Amino acid sequence: MKTGSQTRLLAILLAVVTLAAFGLSIANLMQESSYAAPTDGVHWAETEGGLRAYIVPKDTPAYRAGIRTGDVLTAIRHGDVAFGGDVPMPLERPSERESVPMLKLSSFEREIERSGVWSHASYSLLRNTVSNGRPMVREIAAVVYLEPTDRTDHYVQRLIALVYLAIGLYVLLRRWTAPKSMHFYVFCLDSFILYAFHYSGVLDGLDQVILWANILAMAVQPALFLHFAVSFTGEGSRQKTWRFFYSLLYLPGAALLVLRFLSFHLWSSTGRLQHRLDQIDYAYLAAYYIIAALVFWIRYRREQQPLQRQQLKWLSRGTLMTVFPFTAFYVIPLLLDANVPGALTKVALLSIILLPLTFSWAIVRYRLMDVDLIFKRGVTYTLATAALVGLYFGVVGLTAKMASAMAADRLPPGLREWGLVAAIIAAALLFDPLKRAIQARVDRVFDQKRLDYRETLVEFGRELNAQTDLGALVGSIVERLPQTLLLTRVAVFLADDELPGQRTHFKLIASHGLSKAISDTSDRFDLGFLDFDRRDADNHIFFESPQAALRLPEPQRQTVATLDLNYYVPCRVARHEGGGLSTIAVLGLGRTGEGDFLSSEDVELLESLASYIGIAIQNAQLYRRLEQKIFDFERLRDFNENIVESINIGVFAVDLEDRIESWNAQMEVMYATPRAEALRRPLNEVFPAEFLQEFDRLRAEQGLCTLYKFRLPTPTGESRTANITIAPLLNRDFRAVGRIIIIDDITDSINMEKQLTQSEKLSSIGLLAAGVAHEVNTPLAVISSYTQMLGKQLRGDEANHARLQPVLEKITQQTFRASEIVNGLLNFARMGTVDFARVDVNAMLRDTALLLEHQLRSGRVAVEMHLDPQLPAISGNLGKLQQVAVNMMMNAKDALQDKGSGRIKISTSRTSDSVEILFEDDGPGMPPEVLRKIYDPFFTTKSNPKEGQRKGTGLGLAVTYGIVQEHGGTIEASSTVGEGTAFRLLFPAIENERPRPSDSSTAAGLEGKVVHV
Template sequence: MDRAAQNRILAIVLAVATLVICVLGALNYVRESGYDVPTDGVWWMEVDGGLRADRVPADSPAQREGVRTGDLLVAANSRPTPTVAPLMREMARSGVYGSISYTLQRGGQQFGLKVILEPTDRTRNQGLRLIALVYLAIGLYVLFRRWTAPKATHFYVFCLVSGVFYAFKSVGQFDGLDWTFFWGNAVAAALQPALFLHFAITFGQARISALRRLGAVLLYIPGIALIALKVWAMQELVATQRLQHRLDQIDVGYQALYYVIAAIVFWQRYRATNAALERQQLKWLSRGTLLSVVPFTTVYAIPFLLSWPIFPAAAKLATFALIFLPLTFAWAIVRYRLMDTDLIFKRGVTYTLATAALVGVYFAIVGISAEVVHARLPNLRIWGLLAAIIATALIFEPIKAAIQARVDRVFDQKRFDYRETLIEFSRGLSSQTDPETLARTIVDRLSQALLVERVALFIAPAASQQAGAGAPVDTFRLAASHGFSPDALAALPHQTSAASFLQFGSLNTQGHLFFENAAQLPHLSEDDQRLSRQLDLNYYLPCRIGEADRPARTIAVIGLGRTREGDFLSSEDMELLESLAGYIGIAIQNAQLFASLEVQRAEFERLKEFNENIVESIKVGIFALDLDDRVESWNAEMEVMYAMSRAEALGRHISEIFPAEFVAEFEHLHRQTGTHHLSKVKLPLRTGEVRTANLAIAPLLTRDFVSVGSIVLVEDITERTQLESQLTQAEKLSSIGLLAAGVAHEVNTPLAVISSYAQMLQKQARGDDPTAQRLRPVLEKITQQTFRASEIVNGLLNFSRATGSEMIALDLNAVARETLTLLDHQLRTARLQVHTALAEPLPRIRGSHGKLQQVVLNLVLNAKDAMIENGGTDLFVSTETAGDDIVLTVRDTGGGIAPEHLHRIYDPFFTTKNTPKPGQHKGTGLGLAVSYGIVQEHGGRIQVESEVGQGTAFRLVLPILRPAGSRDDSGDVQRTSMQTFETDDVSAGAVHA
């Protein structure tokens, strides 16, 4: 027969046996409830001459009628009573509450009395039947819960036999059914201790040796012998009370002995084993056995064996203690929630104390209320008592809660404090926003509160990390841990696989995972088995969060090992963790969201700063307006251009900043769609200056193309416009220069003819002819003026000719004289007096004759124009030697240069001669700029001193030409090229270039 068939047959047999025992137990209870056995309450013992009253309980029927301990019962209803059997027959004839006549002998005197019989107290039997129901219920629970668990069948048989032992009681009718109850109880009494000890010896043994099997069989021999003894005694011996007492003593002694041996076996094996799970089971088996055996043995068995009086309350306590056996055995076999035994004990104590307190308060309130109602409020009568009862019921719950809290503190003060800390920690979880810190905090608090050796927290990647790093949604990484060695942490994978048992898919969709032995999980895949062995954790708890548009998702998994004492966690621990898991999941999600927001905020700040840097760095004025045409943005270029700070501009309406003409044009374009451009708009500034700008006006749109305002770009093109004008003027001047060169070339030809003919006539007029003598002076003047005209034309050609930058040794005085000669006519026409003070001899300088002549020419022309404008008449040109330099000074007596113009005189195209007076020429703004560049090219510097109303002096400082190989103190000829025109108190005047 195969194993499956054997299991089916065994299941059928057990089911039939269970059904039969339940039916017989119910019949036994019904028959006992309907059949009262009369008793006088005395424990009679056979002696010579009759029955001696060995024990006469207080308030028993016999004691109330005068029977005392030691009295000798000679006859009952005039029938001799040598044994208990005749007395029992007479009691049965008299019946319950009937009278029976006793003939007693006390102190040598014989007397008679009548005793009213009462029903036998069978409340202890009802308590035993309750224990029997507990055994059967727990046996069925274990059988259905863990049918394949080791020793489950053995335990169920033990529960069935215990049910028969505690439920089957002889009623006293002594018919076939009553004998069934009697012998069922006798057989169960013989088998139950043997089954219990057999269970203790073989529990947790995967393989049982033949010797151990033989020893287990031998355990049942005393029980079989006890049954045989009872059969022999009933058939061969006289049924006496003493015989019954001896047989009962043998039963109790046999039962207590086996219980004590089993408790010792459990305790020794608990101390010897090293396996965590087996140690956990044996721990509670040994404690449960001791909790049942010690009260039963000390309070009931030993006094009964010694024939000491046993108080009914002590007997009931010993009976109640037996209920802990099936409880602890059930948890040991199921191997689930092993720590709940202490919870049941604590809660039992709690409810017991609460009930006792309630009863005390109840009677106190009822008594006080009765007194108040009776003495002061007679009209309330029964209603006052009802109010007291209701008030008592209402205060039960707070009393129970207070007592339970105190019991928890008494039993496990340290863990209770840790759990309070953990609850407080759960309330403040959301205050931590850093994911890594939160993970470490969770792990540390859990390890402290639950006193576990190893804790690990696995976290799924956040949505932003999934998108950025490509991490799958259904993978977990080890975020924090406690109790792991560095080598163990290094061996762990960085993230779990998508099909890991941490997904809670195929193994468990709710609650938590519990692995009794993390190293032996054959139902998992190889990767999961390897991961489980590396982690060595027993509990895995999911932290789920619900979302509106999809099912709840596991955001983290908490892994926990055993406690520091090697125990597993209790159901209370797991319920607490399951209630905290949701809060932990929400806190982790919040921390991830905060971290994501922090990253996005930093990115936004970086982009914002980058964009602002672009806007601030661009050399174009930019300002933004909202829908009400109020300034929302104002960049640095606008601050410089419009001379208005950002703080002044922000929030103001455009009409408060810009002139009405600009606002009108803006509103006209703003009402039209699209981008609009305005070219060369005159923009008056607050300083009174008018700038020329190009404007671009565009709508400011969101990503959804919704207009939220306008953006205006202002490009200042004032200098560009001036440059364009000056370039135009320069082109004109270039054309004029070319024309002048052509004219000069053409003039030279007739001048040469005139000079030739004049010289020819002068040769012919050498004689003494009076006419020739009169013509000779005239011809000489013609010749001289012809040469003078030729020099002027050649000077004009030299000035207009594009000269190279060849540097030669030259005399600066010659350059000055030639330039003054070139401008002699213009200076005399302007009625200016030229005063020269040229130092002689003057050292040579290295330079370009044409370029230096251009510089002196520009300075003299500027001085001439300044004096024409302001009425000056004297022009001073001087040269001098100053150390290693030669200084040429051109000083006028004009009106001077205004201080606000002084720092711009060398800027290209800067001029104040836009509207020249008669005798002046319109400036291009290039003369001083070109002169400044030429002076720098020669290694010199140009200085200016000006005072309004007094005139202006320009000084050209040029280095002296030294012989080849000579050096100054610094080892080289070096000159500064920075102009020193930044003088104090320079005055207003015209800059002519």
């Protein structure tokens, strides 16, 4: 048993050898085509005193020059040839020619190659004759005109080689797992090398490779063939036992290979020696072929298994059909040095093609049961076709002759040819009905069984199409199939409803010939082998022996053995989605009543019948599903009506004329209008003008339209806030038949949102006020206490008391005033309003920068401003927006204190319908964990400020965030440690706002400038 790595290595090796052999064969063909080797057509062999002609075929240059079998060539004189008319004539005088003695075949080959094609050579020959009853030797001379070597046989052999290679590849790729398929491919590849490689005579490196590859292929091919024959049907254990015997089969070929090597390198490589070795090679080839044919025949007579018996029957007959003509017309004449006509030689060569055909037929196991039927039918149709063709052309020729004779007498000379053409066409048209009648009669005589099956199939198909009950349909199938095909066992397996992405499962639903015990336990069957929807699935599954389905998993093997069915044929139908075919059922069939397998014609007709059965089953299932869908539709309609009536959203529909067609219960409650008063009434009689105006505005728009927070007055005088969705109402053809309006009453939700917003606002302000009270009241209390204590201490000092008492009173008053401010802030948390007005952002930023000029200058911070002169104004509270700018600048200034100096960049720009303010600094930046908390109240990084920094309260960015949200804007922060921080603020711009000239000029004056404040 080969491992996976061994199999891959063998496959790679075979691929490399195959490509190399194919490439060398092309190179050999090109080399042979470009080199024309001269020849005289004689088979010469060394003898005493020269070269003896042992075969002189007729119609060769030597035969035409008078050379006959038995003549001995002693010398050659050669020269140029001049062509005059059709006969070549020598130019030089005989005295100028060079005479070369011929003692070896190699010398002869060099001399005729030196002369070249279409040149002449003068042969000196000795011929044994009888004169006056006495034998004598006579010297004769002959002028031979050399011709190119006829290499037609090489092209025929190359064609045979391609057939071998193509069949070998087909068998290997189609059934690479079949027993002996790899061996068969090696045999075909070796045969390809044997018949495609031919020594051209150029004597270069390529020619040497071709020669030795051909010799090696000749030594191995017969042994491969006999090895295949001996081990074709053997068991694995037997093959291991006989492995030594198999190796002995290759010893004769190895011996012949050694002899060839010795003949080239150690012995005198004479023509006679090479000819004898060629004779031994072909004798070895024929002997092995004959032994293989006998092995096939003996095993065929002894084999009991029906399938293997059919294989061996076809192999033995095919091998005999190959071996007999090849041995009789090619090998034996070669051994006897006999002169055989070229036609018989070509027939012998062409017979070699039958060998790979029979082998591939047996290995692939395709229609082996029909070999006799196919052979007999082929002969029958060949004879019938020949008779029809002869009769057809006889009638056409006779009709054309008569028409031509009539045309010659009655028609003008210019129309006679056209009359002949018209007569032939008319004869062809008249003959077509006759041809059809004869063809129908031939089919009736030679194919009566198939025609009867077709009639039964048509009748059965009509009955199936008329059946809509699935149970009755399946019962009819298992009843009629045994009667039609004479089967003993029939079963029908039905596919479960297909689920997306899941594999189809089958179950046994009806059977004939199966026991009740099998039918009752069918739920436990593993029918996974019935997977006909995969890409490489066959049209049917055949088990020669259901009890020995070794290629299947154990549960499936037990199922196949229990069912004891030999054929499984899928009933395929077109998929409703995705295209292609799907298997809706599978027919299982056993053997006939006589124990025979079905023929291929039976299987083909059964596959056709399976298509009818599949359509009939699909129709029955569709009919049953249709009934179920009608029931489901009625139930679903009631269910949908219940849903529409039960939902807490108002739904009604209008037709194309704006008449109300439906009105659910929620509409009755929300709009205070009963259903009876709304149905069939125009829309303008039920709804107010505000709604009709919006409805007409959205009428021309396609798709879904929504009115958000629309105030809808009701007939009771109440106003409701609702989200109204208007959508087209489509039928099954996607045509608009009206509109559907969905009214979601959100009045209560709006009120709750307002309350929630106010609560969140108060909660935020309260949180802020609490922080302020905590942070401010404590130092105020300390200041007030110490001020009062200082005032009491100064009462004894009249001079200082008079001078400092007014100051202390002012301090006390201001602390009380600050306390009052904090208390006012707490009171503001309970209720407050903010006034919005038009705000020039550029002016606000410049004013803020000037306001903080001293603090920024003392901190050595430069402000760079890039203000867009075309910036529109925004709606907001100037004081609060200025507070935001102050917080941004002061935070940046505090961050830059660690560096000792720095720069703040402030820029403005317009983005679509918003105003963007960007604050950037080149300070130390913030890590991500700090950046996530910057908006949390009381979160600060300045709890321990350095000199020059403020102590933070953690409320600056929290207040800033609240102000930005209050103005309908957004704030985004980004920071990189070591590079700086940027805050991006977006505020909605006032629509159609254009900058004032003064604003633009002022902003332009600061555009791009660095202001050191």
